[in-house]
Amino acid sequence: MSTLSVSHVTNDPLDQALVQELEEIFRQHYRLTYRTAYAVTGSPEDAEDVVQTIFMRLLRRALPPDLKKNPGAYFYRAAVNVSLNSIRGKKRQVLALDRARLETQLAAEDSESAEEIHRQLYDAVAQLDPDAAHILILRYAHNYSDAEIAKLLGVSRTVIAVRLYRSRARLRKLLGRSPFT
Secondary structure, X not given: OOOOOOOOOOOXXXXXXXXXXXXXXXXHHHHHHHHHHHHHHOOHHHHHHHHHHHHHHHHHOOOOHHHHHOHHHHHHHHHHHHHHHHHHHHHHHHHHOOHHHHHHHHHHOOOOOXXXXXXXXXXXXXXXXXXXXXXXXXXXXXXXXXXXXXHHHOOOHHHHHHHHHHHHHHHHHHOOOOXXX
């Protein structure tokens, strides 16, 4: 687990109290934030970058009210959003590469490898709207039940079940599979 250590941002006692509060919040929610980021990005390095980005943003500004109300939900949502942005950013970088070189490299790789399948899945999840991605990650990466997800997001279990069904269908379409496979 990473540690958050901030040395004298200022001598103001109020700022020091904020830093101490943030350090405690970091300790309490690091694992959830990291696991969520890892589930979305599929990379330990990218997940660590996501966690650092989230906490550095909090250091630069006042703590948002959502953080104080429900820190777990705040960090989960922040991890998903920053992770999806990271994947999208990398995808734009890949598209900017020389197309011929990329095609040659992809042809040389084994397209059936587990790593390639996971990468396709992560790319497909990144194309979903953030709410759909949140629900899928809660369900399949964190093993939350429909009822637990509904309670966390403040909607009915039926809404979650319908969104899961639609999100899975959209994923199948993005992955190029029929809904009956």
